[in-house]
């Protein structure tokens with residue numbers, strides 16, 4: 001469920017951004033998120049909005065750790081987290097997530113020109129058009 005809430009907040013932020021249409025958004029996700037769940041939520045939450053049809057690209061932020069109790073080394077995955085905690089798959093020892101629980105936007109690809117940009121450019125190139 002945290003995937004859904006994080007994407008909902010992300011979509012709300014993206015909708016407020018001015019500028020040409022967004023084609024793709026790249027996020028760097030904490031290992032508590034499942035990329036598939038994020039993409040599904042994004043598709044669902046952008047349907048019927050100006051963001052519909054845009055893609056969400058997820059860069060995973062792998063976090064490996066060694067359990068302080070049993071020494072098992074493992075990669076943190078959504079199955080092994082609860083809130084801000086990581087649970088050792090071998091002995092169940094609980095520790096805190098180090099990289100946080102964020103979903104950070106690291107890139108936005110936009111349509112090259114909005115209609116407005118095209119009109120402004122025409123006006124610059126042809127002084128007559130400005131009258």
Ligand SMILES: [Zn+2]
Nearest residue numbers: 067070088091
């Ligand atoms: Zn352990």
